[in-house]
Amino acid sequence: MTSQQTLTVNQNLTIRLLRVLRYNKARIERSLSLLSEQHRPLFHVLPFLLHVNHPDLPGYIEDDNTPHGLNNYSYRDQIKFALLEVFPHLQGLFDDIRQLWPRSRSIDALVLMGSIGTIAQSTDSDFDYWVCINSKLLTPEAQVLLQEKLTAIEQWAATEYGIEIHFFLSDIEQVKACDFGVAEGESAGSAQAVLLKAEFYTTNIVVAGKAPFWWLVPETFSEQQYYSLMQQLNEGNSPDPNWFMDLGHLEKLDPNELFGAAIWQLGKAMDSPFKSVLKMAKLEVFLENLEDEQPLCNLLKKRVHNGDEAPGSVAIIDPYALMFDQLIQHYESEEQYDAVNLLRECLYIKCAPKLSYPVKEGQATFKRRIMAGYAKQWGWIRSEIRHLDDLDEWSFQELVQLSRRIHRFLIQCYRRMSSKLSTGQQLVSKEDMTVIGRRLDTFYSRKENKVEFLRSGFDNRVYCPQVTFKLTKKKNNKVVWSAHSGDLMGQYGEALAETRMIQFPSPIRLVMWGVSNRIMNEETRFFLDYDTDPLTENDVHNLIKHTLELFPPVKINALPRENLLSPQQIKTCMVVVNFTTPRPRVSVDEVWVVYSTTWGEMFVVEGIEALDAMWFELQEVTPRPPCYVHIPQCKHKKYLFEKFTEKTELPFKLLD
Template identity: 65%
Template sequence: MSSQPSLTIQQNLTIRLLRVLRYNKARIERAQALLPPERRPLFHVIPFLLHVNHPELPGYVDADAELFYGLNNFSFRDEIKDALFIVFPQHHDLFDDIKSVWPRQRAIDALVLMGSIGTIAQSEKSDFDYWVCVDGDKLNAASLDAMQRKLHAIEDWAMSCYDIEVHFFLSDIEKVRNNDFGVAEGESAGSAQAVFLKSEFYTTNIVVAGKAPFWWLTPDATTEQQYYSLLNALEEGGSPDPNWFMDLGHLDKLDIKELFGAAIWQLGKAIDSPFKSVLKMAKLEVFLENLEQEQPLCNLLKKRVHHGDEAPGNVANIDPYALMFDQLLSHYQAVNEPETVLLLQQCLYIKCNCQLSQPVAESDITFKRRIIAGLVKQWGWTKSQIRHLDNSHNWSLTELVQLSRKIHRFLIYCYRRMSSQLQMDNQSVSREDMAVLGRRLDTFYSKKEHKLEFLRIGFDDKVFCPVITIKQHRRKNGQQVWAAYYDDQLGVLGKNQEKARISVAESPVRLILWCVCNRVIDISTTVLLDYDTDPVTDSDIHALIKHFGKIFGPVRVNAIPREALLSPMQIKACMAVVNFTSSRLKPTVDEVTVIYTTTWGETYVVPGKESLDKLWFELQESVPRPPCYIFVPESSQRKRIYQAFIDDAEQDFELLNYW
């Protein structure tokens, strides 16, 4: 009688394991189905490159360390061999004699994918984010260093040969168990949102090779004591065998102390990926509103997997993103925010990029299309609504900006709403991380005198204009302004012209700089200049674009080094544009616009000769001294204007070539 409860526990664990394995297999099949054919073999090739270390294969590291490669429970299956033959056709002999490269020892306990891969959110541009899980006690510093070099080499190979972003996060199992994630992606995900990151991992993970997280086998509503009681009940050689699993720790609730750090983290992420962040920020707000009632999403997902979604055959229909989205819509519908509901629906649909208005053969209908079609049907969308979103690649810049502004407005609104409900002195984000994250947000969002604003848009690949028109207008108060329009708008007036407007500025210098810094134009853009822009010429504009692109190119705020953001702000480069819209016949300095960019990623455009006097001390004291340039439009007086400027400025400025 005494052994009966033990048998029941083992049977329950085995049943759960079978359903988890079925779900994991379905996620792998989805991931491969959604990959472009030319990238599909990489799903098998990348784990293989971590498993072996051969000088003729990418990722080879010549190191004395004995243990820095080899995947636990990794076998040479036919699909792996087929993929290797496709990617490395020159190495058939090597793969036919696989024993010669097969490792005797294994350094990596598990290779696990997380993120959008294998979900409805997977796209052709989805990154491959792998956790490389290791037992830190078994690896010395030399092994870990060699492994890290191997991982970087494979990342570089995947990008250079397949233009695919692969990121390996070397994860010590014990540290993950204790919610210590160290510094990741430029800031510490650990201090900002350790438990949130673990929850995200549990929600989206796919075990590619090696051990599975034991978390998958415990019931959704389990205490930490029950978690370890079940783990300790496993017996070696039994089924399930404890050697099949790794203990990454229990998770039964999220930590409200991490909420502020998680919120500013998502605001930072939204700078590059607003469609993803708008859903995740909404998820944080829903968590705060349902703190006492709701389980973490990962546990709700696990419950569905364990129950086979009420029928074993339906386990493959469970999707982390669809489940999250159901939760979000239910909340915002309940609090009667129809505009938010529509915004979230549009963001999910655009991110998933299913193109439902385009018919496909029945054999080409993926799980993603089935799920999105089901959602759209529930929402009651019309064909014209769907077609409009499917046609977003042809939207005007004005339409793109309108949606992007709604997204960023919602993000800021969520952030402020959550901040008002949190005890700020009780948040776990470290002071250093807070400084870095806060500085990034200030750079991107804040409005300051003379500062060039970032175009807050989630369509970087759709912003560029191959043709723009520049016009000068006189406002009712007599002020002259300059405007940029996409495409050929010469002779176009009224509403049609306004629909094509990109930006307006008080000077052509500021207008051109804004367009360059926000990736709207570059040196390849054809610029059409309206007739009423004298003395500014087409050549002046092209010369300015060329120099702006080299000196003040587009800034990726999330790529600014952490060290720079923790250090005092310094001027990085400075440029004076002289006499751009004034007469070219006089040898005097009549008009000056000073542009400078900082180590914090901000760019300023300051009109007036006196602006240089205000910058003199910063330019003088910066170490190293920032490069200073001067641009003077082509004219017979160009050299004399330059000399007059230098005499007055008392600074070293390099005269830029006109052509």
């Protein structure tokens, strides 16, 4: 290559670098604009805490071998102001910064990934940082010390500021090889290694240290061209190779990862449906455009390199909005308008711009401007927007209806993708398939006597502070117990139909379903309508108290991996005796058996004979599952317990 050609290459690289830096700066400014005043200083304080190791500051580890220090990190007034806001009593320490400054630097880069700095950032957004290191330069002992430091800073941020910070210690060579180890209980590397890297490249913000060299390489380059370009950089010239780290090239995604990624997203949807709806749609869109579409991260990079068609306009690019536009274009072309409407609603709820609420002139964030543009483009009227803004005011039935649409879409996506993929070629380990598959089975499958999951994903929004139990007697002498949201005492007709959550032949099943799905707890106020004698509000509260103690609500994604890789066993058993029987009775007339399993399922079975079928699981396994009896308060409680144990000959304990 001639000197003129080299000069031209360097000039092009410098132009791309300037636009990348401008885009990165805009993302930082956007993230700061959406942070509360209390949390804003932390954006500057957290990198500083990784850079130093001092006993007066969070994250201090009392070992001289503790790695710290960020490459290419400098002390600026902005950082000092933030430090003084958070640690006003340490001004003297920050005035003489030389006493803190590290002699060597062990961390190559601190990089944010995820929704921060996009329209999807919210007050609940986690801060997921990659702490990039060269593990060849750090001993295993040093890496343990660094992890201790990172954990201490995470705990400080959570305790003092209530903000969720996650530092992922990332070895540059492993990331380059798409080896992400074990994440969140399953091997993310097994299920979706290249996809994870693509998501990182799509959303990353370089907070401090070196930038991924990937940012400088044109999106059309092959891996060979990528490394050829890297070798042309010379120290001391611009761009300087010391400014970058090599996390690897990404030319195309691997279709063999799609099956694992799809079931991964189905699993994630059990806790975070809005995020998973968009991500599952992204997987399907990728599959449909496998031959002619580049990964989203490369399309994003192309727009950044082009300055979004005009130098200076690069700051308006939003990775989340870019992804969303791609999804909508696909489903509109397929005339799947139900999916289009669902994705729009999910995006709006996820971003929560509160467009129906007024904002002072000049105080509109970039998120509000982008989302207002979408709402206008979609033809939404203000009443529609206000309805989504007031999600906290939605009725139980409205929440459930949206939940069903979300999970229906996820399952349909999964089925369409499965029909086009050969599972035999998919890069997902057998163990991961077992774990994820069993979680999905626990959450989605219907089985006889099983307490079904509501599939809401709305966290505490489905909780009902007031619940009415009603008893309806049918002509065939059968009874139906129903649970209604709110105080419905004495009401009938349409009011009942609109507020009914579920119905069963027994109030015990109502309680188990309500507790399992976080709809009812000890704070819930219960109203028992007429004809529910002898049951009292106190009886319901006592049953709920014991149910919460023995069968706390399960988060499927938190089920221990080892449990799901082992045969299913009964975890806890509780028998409820004479719950709706007249209290003077001294015979065991009514028995309901409630038990949970190590795979996160709960079952409610009527009749004492159910215990005969469970004898092996209750008495022949080691260790034996704890077994309890719940009897409503009455004069003959202990006598009834003795009569019950005589019949079963099993080691039960009486609950108070």
